[in-house]
Amino acid sequence: MKQGDVLNGYAVTTKPTNAGGGKCVWAFATRGGQEFFIKEFLEPKWPLDTSPGSAASKERRRADCLAFEQRHEHVMDRLKSDAVGGGNIVTAEAFFRDGTTYYKVTKRIDPSNLTTLAPLSTHQKAVVLRTLALSLQQLHKINVVHGDLKPDNVLVQKRPGRDLYTAKLIDFDDSYLAGQPPDPGTVGGDTLYGAPEWLDYIRDGTGTDGAALTTAVDMFALGLMVHEYLTGQRPGFPPAFSSPADAVRAGQRVTTNPLLHPDMQHLVLTLTDGRPRRRPQVEAFLDAMDEESVLEYPSSVTGHRTGRPSGGRPSAGRGSRLQINMGPGRGTSPGTGGLPAPRPSPGLLPAPDAERAEPESRPSRVRFHLDGRPPAAPPPE
Amino acid sequence: MSETPGQYSGNLRYAVDIVLCIDTTMSMRPVLESVKSSALSFHERLSTVMAEKGKGISQLRVKVIAFRDYGDRADDAMEETDFLPLPGSAGAYEDFVRRLEPRGGGDAPESGLEALALAVRSPWEKGLDRRRHVVVVFTDAPAHPLRSPAAVSSGTYPQSIAASEDELFEEWGYQSSQSSVMENSAKRLLLFAPDEEPWRGIADNWNNTIFFPSQAGDGLDEWEMDEIIQTIVNSL
Numbered sequence: 001m002k003q004g005d006v007l008n009g010y011a012v013t014t015k016p017t018n019a020g021g022g023k024c025v026w027a028f029a030t031r032g033g034q035e036f037f038i039k040e041f042l043e044p045k046w047p048l049d050t051s052p053g054s055a056a057s058k059e060r061r062r063a064d065c066l067a068f069e070q071r072h073e074h075v076m077d078r079l080k081s082d083a084v085g086g087g088n089i090v091t092a093e094a095f096f097r098d099g100t101t102y103y104k105v106t107k108r109i110d111p112s113n114l115t116t117l118a119p120l121s122t123h124q125k126a127v128v129l130r131t132l133a134l135s136l137q138q139l140h141k142i143n144v145v146h147g148d149l150k151p152d153n154v155l156v157q158k159r160p161g162r163d164l165y166t167a168k169l170i171d172f173d174d175s176y177l178a179g180q181p182p183d184p185g186t187v188g189g190d191t192l193y194g195a196p197e198w199l200d201y202i203r204d205g206t207g208t209d210g211a212a213l214t215t216a217v218d219m220f221a222l223g224l225m226v227h228e229y230l231t232g233q234r235p236g237f238p239p240a241f242s243s244p245a246d247a248v249r250a251g252q253r254v255t256t257n258p259l260l261h262p263d264m265q266h267l268v269l270t271l272t273d274g275r276p277r278r279r280p281q282v283e284a285f286l287d288a289m290d291e292e293s294v295l296e297y298p299s300s301v302t303g304h305r306t307g308r309p310s311g312g313r314p315s316a317g318r319g320s321r322l323q324i325n326m327g328p329g330r331g332t333s334p335g336t337g338g339l340p341a342p343r344p345s346p347g348l349l350p351a352p353d354a355e356r357a358e359p360e361s362r363p364s365r366v367r368f369h370l371d372g373r374p375p376a377a378p379p380p381e
Numbered sequence: 382m383s384e385t386p387g388q389y390s391g392n393l394r395y396a397v398d399i400v401l402c403i404d405t406t407m408s409m410r411p412v413l414e415s416v417k418s419s420a421l422s423f424h425e426r427l428s429t430v431m432a433e434k435g436k437g438i439s440q441l442r443v444k445v446i447a448f449r450d451y452g453d454r455a456d457d458a459m460e461e462t463d464f465l466p467l468p469g470s471a472g473a474y475e476d477f478v479r480r481l482e483p484r485g486g487g488d489a490p491e492s493g494l495e496a497l498a499l500a501v502r503s504p505w506e507k508g509l510d511r512r513r514h515v516v517v518v519f520t521d522a523p524a525h526p527l528r529s530p531a532a533v534s535s536g537t538y539p540q541s542i543a544a545s546e547d548e549l550f551e552e553w554g555y556q557s558s559q560s561s562v563m564e565n566s567a568k569r570l571l572l573f574a575p576d577e578e579p580w581r582g583i584a585d586n587w588n589n590t591i592f593f594p595s596q597a598g599d600g601l602d603e604w605e606m607d608e609i610i611q612t613i614v615n616s617l
Contacts, residue, residue, distance in 0.1 A: 002576075002594060018591055018615040025591055043588035044556060051586045052550040057558075064556045100585045185566030186556075203510045242437050 001027065001040050007098050010038055010105055020152060022188070024173070028108060035108040036093065039173075044068050045100045068102070075175045078142045088135045090155070090170040109168050111155040116232040118297065124165055125295045128156055129226060130286065132167035136222065137282045139175070140215040147174035147181070149221035150193040151228065179211040187213075191242070192234070195220035196249035196274050216276035220245070222285065223271025224254075226264075230297045231257045235268060248274040263294045394439040394509040397617060398464060402496040404520035405447045405460075406486025412519060413483050424467040426607075430614045438617075439509055441467045443474055447481050448496035452525065454485040455535035458492055461499065486522070492532065493524035494549070494579060498542035501552050502562060512567040513617050517609075520574045521595055546579065553587050565589075569616040573609065591616070 005012045010029040018025045029038040044065045045051075047058040072095055079091050094105040117125045132154055139146055146153075148171060155168040174188025181187045184202045191199075195217040200208040224244055228234045235254035237247035244254050254272050256265040267288055273279050280288075288294060405413060424441060431438060442464040451458040460481070465474045500516045525532060527545055532538050543549035553568070554561020569589050574580040576594035584592035593612070 018612060020615070023589065042590065045586055045588050047586070052547045052582075054547075054551075057551065057555075060557045060559075061555050185564070 001025070001038070001101075001103075003027065007038065007103055008094065008096050010036060010094075010103075012038065016040065022173075029105070037106050037108050039104045039106075041068075041102040041104070041173075044102070046097055046102075048100060051100065065097075065102075071176075072104070072173070074177075075144060075172055078144060079138070079172070088131045088166055088168050089138060090168050091172075104173070106170065109155045109157060109170070111168075112158050112165060114156050114165070117156075117229040118232055118299065120165065122292050122295050124163070125230065126289055126292045127164050128167050129229070129295070130289050132169065132225075133222070133282050133286050133289065135167065135169040136218060137286065139169075140178075140218070140282050143178045143215075144172075144175050145178050145181070145213065145215055146172065146218050146221075147176055148188045148190060149218045149225070150190050151225060154225070176213075178214045181210045181213045189217075191245070193221040193224055194243070194245050195276070196245045197276055199243075199245045199249055212276070214276060215281070216279045219271050219279040219282065219285070220276075222282075223268045223279070226271075227256060227260070227268045230260060230264065230295060233257070235272065244272060248272060257297075259298055261294045261296050263288075263291070267294070394511070395437065396440040396442075396506040396509040396512045397438050397515070398442050398444070398503070398506050398513070399515045399517065399613065400444045400446060400500040400503055402446045402448065402493070402500050402516065402518045402520075403481070404449075404486075404491055404493065404522060405481050405483055406449050406491055406522070407483045408486060408521055409519070410483040412521075413481060424471060426610055427614060430611065431617065440506065442506065443467055444500075444503055445474070445477055446496045446499055448492045449485050450488070450491045450525070451495065451533075451535045451538055452492075452529065452531035453487055455537045457484070458532075458535065458537060459495065459499070459539065464504065490523045490525045491520060493518060493520050493522070493574070494527050494546070495532070495539060495542060497583075498527065498549050498552075499539060501549065502542060505564065505567075507564075512564060513569065514564060514567045515569045515571065515613060515616055517571045517613060518574055518580075520580075523575060523577050524579050526579075550587065555588050571612060571616060 001007060001012055001016055003012055003015045007029075010031045012027050012029050014028045016025040016027040020026070023042045024039045025042070026037060026039045029036045044061065046065050047053060047061045051058065053061070076092050076095065079089055090106050090109060092104050092106055094103075096103055114120070117128055120128070136146065136149075146169070153169065153171045155170060156165050157168055158165050176182060176187075181201065187198075187202060189198055189202070194202075195213075197208065197212040198217050201210060201213055224234050235244060235256050237244050237254050238252055241247040241250065241252070248254065251274070253269060256268050258265075260268075267280075267285075271279050271285070403409070403413070424443075427441070428438070444462055444464045446459065446461040449458050460477075462474070462477050465471075467474065497516065497518060500518075503514075505514045506512055527543060527549065528538075543552050551558065551560050552562045553570070554563050554565055556565050558565065565588075569591070570583075570587060572580055572584055572590060572592045573595055574592070576592075580592065580594075584590055591612070
């Protein structure tokens with residue numbers, strides 16, 4: 001796509017870029033006076049009659065495309081923006097094909113310029129982390145792994161009229177059903193936030209089964225993220241390794257900032273355990289967020305420093321050790337695993353009128369045509 | 382950027398191969414000078430940007446294919462290097478790029494498809510843990526069809542490339558391809574080319590391809606080298 005193109009009624013208003021990596025280019029667009037984010041997928045490509053390749057080749061490519069469509073439709077259909085926590089999941093407004101190329105559109109979110117939660121009060125931090133965890137809970141309840149959880153895919157947005165911020169979870173294009181990831185060459189993820197079992201899966205020759213990639217993959221990333229959100233840096237790890245997962249995979253532990261509350265340090269270490277079944281599920285994380293004091297971090301410490309933390313072990317004995325209920329062993333079954341339902345604290349859950357998706361904003365997904373015909377004009381507003 | 386063998390035990394080893402296909406006809410003079418001036422710092426800028434992203438490259442190799450027009454200048458229509466490891470062979474890379482001179486290119490189309498076909502058949506790295514195989518095409522002109530009579534009769538036309546655009550497409554491949562020579566998850570094609578055939582058709586039909594249309598004849602002036610490097614890094 002190019003700036004100035006109109007795709008299925010969406011006018012591309014910025015120069016497309018591949019910033020952020022991945023298998024797409026993206027731009028901003030407008031339609032009906034509203035602003036959107038439009039993503040062009042680099043693959044697959046639907047073969048038109050005029051496209052190169054033999055008939056057999058085209059048949060194989062169409063099969064690839066149909067599988068791609070089904071995977072995305074499956075995830076999108078399972079995500080309900082009006083469920084608890086769903087208001088902060090940025091779901092697709094449209095998913096369509098124009099000619100050979102697939103596109104996905106979401107509403108444009110204007111994030112705050114926060115790169116760390118350090119400037120926020122403890123309560124504000126709790127709201128951000130709870131809204132993130134609630135979004136993740138919705139995914140995990142339907143047995144879906146986000147697959148690329150990292151700060152770039154979480155937009156922190158200030159709530160209008162309130163001195164609170166919420167986390168908007170975006171980009172589900174690498175999501176998959178727990179235990180059923182795409183093949184190792186295709187599976188998404190980021191080496192900085194990836195879990196050890198993910199690393200094993202993508203590394204040729206380890207023979208790691210895709211069944212090992214469960215929702216625990218996301219929890220590993222969440223552990224790294226919560227440390228980064230609170231301190232401005234990811235947890236440290238020995239310099240001989242290039243990522244937390246690599247270090248943990250080799251039997252090391254990440255090192256946490258000693259200025260964090262001991263219970264938070266313990267939470268981060270548990271979330272980044274090398275054994276997926278040892279990591280808390282998201283319900284336990286939500287329970288931990290109920291105790292806002294664990295989010296305390298000295299506000300006089302600046303968020304960004306170069307290099308890795310010089311070390312430090314979680315200090316023992318200060319305050320009570322937060323008990324993290326692991327629940328039964330992790331498998332591919334959704335659900336809370338026997339944990340008590342999260343207790344919503346006042347002000348932490350999205351207010352219904354502010355966060356719940358209004359009926360008219362439910363995704364009005366435009367279905368694509370499979371025979372090469374251009375998509376129909378968008379439905380009237 | 383390239384690590385010492387054994388220095389990082391157990392790390393995810395990431396191999397990056399980049400093939401630069403550069404139109405070296407006369408109209409490309411402004412961009413060519415920019416490429417030359419960046420030759421010395423290319424791998425350093427790449428590693429700086431990668432470090433900012435928190436990514437390390439275990440092995441980086443660059444290959445350059447400079448093309449003109451077989452139908453116009455048979456003797457120097459195509460010049461290419463092997464894959465040059467960086468930073469170890471930075472000198473050889475720089476020397477090659479410095480020697481490139483913009484010449485010829487009388488008619489509009491050039492031999493860009495032959496350069497792309499040669500790039501596709503490069504000896505790509507197949508080892509390490511994760512690979513990225515990037516082909517970058519810089520041109521301000523359309524391209525002759527493969528095996529045009531004037532090109533084939535030049536006497537220097539490469540014999541070991543795809544015989545047609547359909548065959549070249551199949552060599553580029555797709556997810557379930559049975560005849561691709563490229564690794565589907567590793568490959569990327571970045572086209573800095575005019576918005577006309579064959580580039581428009583390639584952008585529409587080839588997967589993992591990003592098209593940055595330029596104004597034909599303007600020598601890609603609108604693209605800053607930093608922007609091009611950032612785009613390459615974004616694809617890694």
